[in-house]
Amino acid sequence: MSGRDLPDDPDVLRADIELTRQELGDTVEALVHKVDVPARVKENAHERVEQVKQRGQQVKEKATAVAGQAAGALPPPVRRHPAALVAGVVALLLVLWQLTRGRRA
Numbered sequence: 001m002s003g004r005d006l007p008d009d010p011d012v013l014r015a016d017i018e019l020t021r022q023e024l025g026d027t028v029e030a031l032v033h034k035v036d037v038p039a040r041v042k043e044n045a046h047e048r049v050e051q052v053k054q055r056g057q058q059v060k061e062k063a064t065a066v067a068g069q070a071a072g073a074l075p076p077p078v079r080r081h082p083a084a085l086v087a088g089v090v091a092l093l094l095v096l097w098q099l100t101r102g103r104r105a
Helices: 010-035 037-073 076-080 082-104
Strands: none
16 A cells, blocks of 8 residues: 555544454454354254254144144044044054964964
8 A cells, every 4th residue: 555545634544444453353253263163063053953943843733733633523422532542443453463463374
């Protein structure tokens, strides 16, 4: 920089110096962040964990909504006695298991 490029006003010169310091500080901070690989990996992992938590919450809400709709579609006797539905499913599974065992023998 030649002497002709410097401002004559000391306040303008101080402001220019302060702006240059801030820019240099930002640049150094960015470079430090760029070379701090463990911190970047940790940040990335944290972001991924948060994404998984959010997705899990969305899936939970969707499953709850679907279960509510499915429960509403059940006949009234089954809604009043859900244990009977479970017992029926277990009995069906046992019958199917016995049938497949008999075919193997």
